[in-house]
Amino acid sequence: MRLDDGSRMSREVHVRFWESRGVRFPPATHLAIAEREGVELHIVVPQPEDLGPARAYLHVRNIDALHAAWSDAGLPVSELCDEPWGMREFSLMDPGGNRLRVGTSI
Numbered sequence: 001m002r003l004d005d006g007s008r009m010s011r012e013v014h015v016r017f018w019e020s021r022g023v024r025f026p027p028a029t030h031l032a033i034a035e036r037e038g039v040e041l042h043i044v045v046p047q048p049e050d051l052g053p054a055r056a057y058l059h060v061r062n063i064d065a066l067h068a069a070w071s072d073a074g075l076p077v078s079e080l081c082d083e084p085w086g087m088r089e090f091s092l093m094d095p096g097g098n099r100l101r102v103g104t105s106i
Contacts, residue, residue, distance in 0.1 A: 017095050021073055053097035063088050063104040082106055 023034045034041040041058065060066055063080065067090050070077050077092045089103035 014094065014096055021070070021075055053099065055099045056101070058100060058102045060102055060104055063090070063102060066102065 018034075041056075067077060067080050070092065075092050078090045080088060080090050082088050083103075086106055087103040088106045089101060091099060091101045093099050
């Protein structure tokens with residue numbers, strides 16, 4: 001997860017964005033933890049020498065419920081789409097340009 005998007009947007013902007021969506025940032029670490037229904041995604045926050053935004057793909061069981069929850073929480077999610085490769089997917093991008101794609105097999 002890139003917390004500095006090149007425009008020098010502060011770390012605090014990113015932390016507030018993700019914390020309002022349920023991601024925890026343990027004190028004094030370079031770690032972000034997203035948790036839902038007993039599954040945790042640990043994201044190592046890159047150091048200043050790391051370049052470019054990050055991308056991740058998250059496989060979930062109930063994509064419709066997750067999409068609705070994130071939409072209701074105000075996350076900038078795309079529309080759900082049934083893809084020709086057999087996945088139902090959506091994506092979102094945080095203020096630093098980090099892209100998270102979410103999908104489930106159909």
